[in-house]
Amino acid sequence: MYTRTTKEVEIDEVDQKTVFLIANKSEIFDSWRECAKFKLMGFQDPVEFWKQFVELSRKCDEESGIYKLGLVEIENMNEQKVVILPKSDDENNNLITLGIGQDTTGEERYQRKMQKLGKTVKFFGADPMVELNSEIYSRIGKYFPFAVARHPGYTNASVEKNGEFIDQNVAHVDILYFIKQILDIEKIDNLWIDAEGAEYELFDIFEKNGVLDQNDITVCQVNLEVHIADPVGHQINPNIEKQKIFLDFVKKIITEKKYGIFHAVEEFHMKIYLFNFESDYCRNKF
Numbered sequence: 050m051y052t053r054t055t056k057e058v059e060i061d062e063v064d065q066k067t068v069f070l071i072a073n074k075s076e077i078f079d080s081w082r083e084c085a086k087f088k089l090m091g092f093q094d095p096v097e098f099w100k101q102f103v104e105l106s107r108k109c110d111e112e113s114g115i116y117k118l119g120l121v122e123i124e125n126m127n128e129q130k131v132v133i134l135p136k137s138d139d140e141n142n143n144l145i146t147l148g149i150g151q152d153t154t155g156e157e158r159y160q161r162k163m164q165k166l167g168k169t170v171k172f173f174g175a176d177p178m179v180e181l182n183s184e185i186y187s188r189i190g191k192y193f194p195f196a197v198a199r200h201p202g203y204t205n206a207s208v209e210k211n212g213e214f215i216d217q218n219v220a221h222v223d224i225l226y227f228i229k230q231i232l233d234i235e236k237i238d239n240l241w242i243d244a245e246g247a248e249y250e251l252f253d254i255f256e257k258n259g260v261l262d263q264n265d266i267t268v269c270q271v272n273l274e275v276h277i278a279d280p281v282g283h284q285i286n287p288n289i290e291k292q293k294i295f296l297d298f299v300k301k302i303i304t305e306k307k308y309g310i311f312h313a314v315e316e317f318h319m320k321i322y323l324f325n326f327e328s329d330y331c332r333n334k335f
Contacts, residue, residue: 061162067119068136068166077113078309078326084109085303085310095292099277099319102299106313106321115311118324118335121162125155130272131312131322132159132239133335135168143234144190146174147197148243148274149182155241156189173232177219193231196221199250224251225260236330237268246276249291252298255323257305269331271308271323295319 088105092098123130135142142163146156156172163170172190175197176182186192198221228234242248254261254268261268275295277288302308307327314320325331 057158061165064121064134064162065165067121068134070117070119070136072117072119074118074326074332077115077117081109081113081115081309081311082303082306084112090300090303092296095289095296098296098299099292102319103313103315106310110311115309120312120322123155123158123162125158126152128274128316128320129314130155130159130241132270132272133324134162134166135238135334137334139334140168141171142168142238143171143173143236144239144241145228145232145237146172146176146186146241148241148245149174149176149178149186149192150243151178151181151185153185153189156186159239160189175227177217177221193227195219196244196247197224197227198222198244198247199224199253201226221247224254225264225266228261228266229264235266237266238334239270239272240268241272243274246291248273248275249294252294255308256301257307257327267325267328267330269325269328269335273321273323275319275321277318 085106088109089098089102092101119133119136121132121134123132144156144159146153153174156174160170160172172186173193174182174186174190175193175195176186177194177196179194183192183194196219201221201223203218203220222231228237242251244251253259255271256262275291277291299310302310302323308323308325310321310323312320312322324335
C-alpha cells in the first residue's frame with residue numbers, strides 16, 4: 050500500500066471542494082452533444098477518426114464546460130482514472146474493477162478521498178491473473194479470480210504478468226451474471242475496465258435499452274481503456290477493424306443521448322470517461 054505525500058493531502062483537500070459545485074447537467078450535456086455531433090459524427094474513416102478523436106473530443110470538453118461537473122483525476126502507477134465525487138447524502142458507494150493489472154493505487158486513493166467525505170465504498174475486482182492481484186485487491190474489497198466478458202466461456206487472452214503481456218487460457222463469466230447474480234447489485238457508481246482488448250465485446254452493455262437497461266442495472270461512471278491492438282514486443286500493431294468498432298461505438302453513444310464521453314487520452318491505447326446523464330440516480334448523486 051502506498052503512503053500519501055504532503056502534496057497528495059493538499060490535492061485531497063482541493064478535490065473535496067468539488068462536492069460543492071452546482072452544475073446544470075442538462076445544459077452541459079446538451080452543449081457537449083451539439084459539439085460532438087458537429088466534430089465527430091461526420092467521420093467515415095476509422096483510422097483518421099482514431100487519430101483526431103482526442104483533440105476534437107477535448108475541444109468539446111472545453112466548449113461545454115465539463116469542469117463544472119467536478120471531475121477529479123486519480124493517479125495509479127501508470128495512468129489516470131477520472132471520477133465525480135458524490136454530492137448527495139448517500140453514504141454507500143461501490144466500484145467495480147474489471148482488469149486489476151496488479152495495481153490498486155487508484156482504488157486506494159479513491160477510497161481515501163471518499164473516507165474524508167464520510168463515505169463507504171465497496172470494491173469488487175475481477176482479474177484471471179491471481180498472482181498479486183488476489184493479495185492487493187483483497188485488502189480493499191472482494192477479489193474474483195476470473196475475467197468478466199459479454200458472454201461466458203474459456204478463451205485465450207492477453208494477461209499481464211511481471212510487467213509483460215502473455216497469452217493465457219482464461220475462464221470468463223457473463224457480465225450480467227457477475228453483476229446480477231454474484232454481486233447482487235443494481236446500481237454501479239464506478240466501473241473501471243481495462244480488459245486488454247476484450248473490452249470491445251462489452252461496448253453493447255452501454256447501449257440504451259441494452260442488456261443492463263433490460264435488467265434495471267444502472268452504471269453511472271465508467272473509466273474505459275480501449276486497446277488499438279495487443280502489444281507485440283515493444284510495438285503496437287494498429288487494428289483497423291477495432292478502430293471501426295470504436296468509431297461506431299462513439300457515434301452510437303452520441304446518438305443515444307445517454308452517456309457523455311469526456312477526458313480522452315491516448316497513450317498507445319485510448320482512455321475515456323463516460324458519465325450517465327440519462328439516469329436520475331446518477332444525476333442526483335453526483
